[in-house]
Amino acid sequence: MSDFSERLTQEATTAQARLGELRDAGVEHLILGYPDLQGNLRTKIGPVKWSGSGDSFNGIFYCMGHGDGLPSTEPCFEAPVCSEDEGYPNILGVTDLSTAYAHPWHPGYGSALQDSYLADGRRCPIDPRGMVARLDAEAREIGVDARFALEVECGIFEADSAAIQAGAFSSLSLWGQSVGGYNGLRDGGFHEFVAEFTRRCAALDVEVTAFSTEHGFGMYEFGLAPRTALRACDDAVRARHLLRELCLERGLVATFMARFRPPQQESACGAHTHVSLWRDGQPVTLGDDGSFSAQARQFLAGMLEHLPATHLMFRPTINAYRRYSRAAWSPVDVSWGLENRAAAIRAITAPNAAAARFEHRVSGADINPYHTVAAMLAAGCDGVRRQLEPPAPLEAPPAQDRLALPATLEASLETFEASGFCQKAFGEQAHAHLVAAARFELQAFQEWLDSHITEFEWQRYFLTA
Helix, strand or coil: CCCHHHHHHHHHHHHHHHHHHHHCCCCEEEEEEEEECCCEEEEEECCCCCCCCCCEHHHHHHHECCHHHHHCCCCCCCEEEECCCCCHHHEEEEEEEEEEECCCCCEEEEEEEEEECCCCCCEEEHHHHHHHHHHHHHHHCCCCCCEEEEEEEEEEEEEEEEHHHHHCCCCEEECCCCCCCCCCEEEEEEEHHHHHHHHHHHCCCCCCCEEEEEECCCEEEEEEECCHHHHHHHHHHHHHHHHHHHHHHHCCCEEECCCCCCCCCCCCCEEEEEEEEEECEEEECCCCCCCCCCHHHHHHHHHHHHHHHHHHHCCCHHHHHHCHHHHHCCCCCEEEECCCCCEEEEEEEECCHHCEEEEEEECEEECCCHHHHHHHHHHHHHHHCCCCCCCCCCCCCCCCCEEEECCCCHHHHHHHHCCCCHHHHCCCCHHHHHHHHHHHHCCCHHHHHHHCCHHHHHHHHHCCC
């Protein structure tokens, strides 16, 4: 039996009961969401039903560039899963009914996530959900139960359809009246906005633990509750989707690009990921003596050792490197420290043992959460298997020499492509696909530069050349 057939059989046992619950809740239309390569949800709407033969969707979504190719003319790159030679075939899909929920704010609607399979029945090797599910299963085989919680920063602007359609994003006005962080009085309607966002997330069983203003005009942050690996990623992409949707309804528009203000001006958008270790429902990040447990130290050491190789997954865009700055609390080297926000990984032990965790601080908000959690799982578990020990923690102010992280997308790509660890951990096909995606990103940027006269050139040469 193929992976696809086995999954259909598994889902069929509870399908009718779950669909009945949705219909009882008034759901007539189901929004099926496919996490794409960037960690955004591609969606289509259909009736509430169960197909014993599964679904299908266009595999090109796994080969689309950021912005579907804008402002270049090429929306997608060639890859084995989707190419001109192959005729751009569909990919098979199975609805994960455990993710199906009604949308009380949109009567008649509900949503669910899909998993993808190839035509021969194998799990699609580049499916982000599949990658995390496989690595989490491998982690549990060696006794690692890791929980993840993301806190995501974003920018919110006043929407101007004409400016947006023209690509004049920098002309948009930021929402709010000041730069104040943790200031609930700077934006008209802020409290009601947060309440509605929280309600919508709760309807999908996504728990928002906090929502606050961040330092900088239009800067905000929301935090999510710790979950198992796949659930944490699902929660993050759904929360981002819900926030964008809510903004659209209210004449606003949200961005998760890593930096939308010039470097050295105000904050940039991070996506810090908190990881804790558990056993039999109890936290084991700290040992009985209050220090980090052996498994926690090994997991930390693995994340640190493989951080340069996996850096591409934490900073996957051109824009992500605009945020590369220790002064902005955005890590630039392989380091960890106790309550140190300048380190790549901040160790937290307060307020109690149950809250002890590691905060991975490298990512911008433009990441695919499935990829970053996969990288943390694969690297941390390698540390556990090899019983690694972490280096000394970073002191504040930093005095030690530390291995620098790649400072450009090109350098991160080279390190990732050459890594035998990444090839083995994520699979040869997924590894090659992520390499192709990064090359496509670099190519698009270079082609844009080659076809434009930059503002630098106008200012520098117009009157003096």
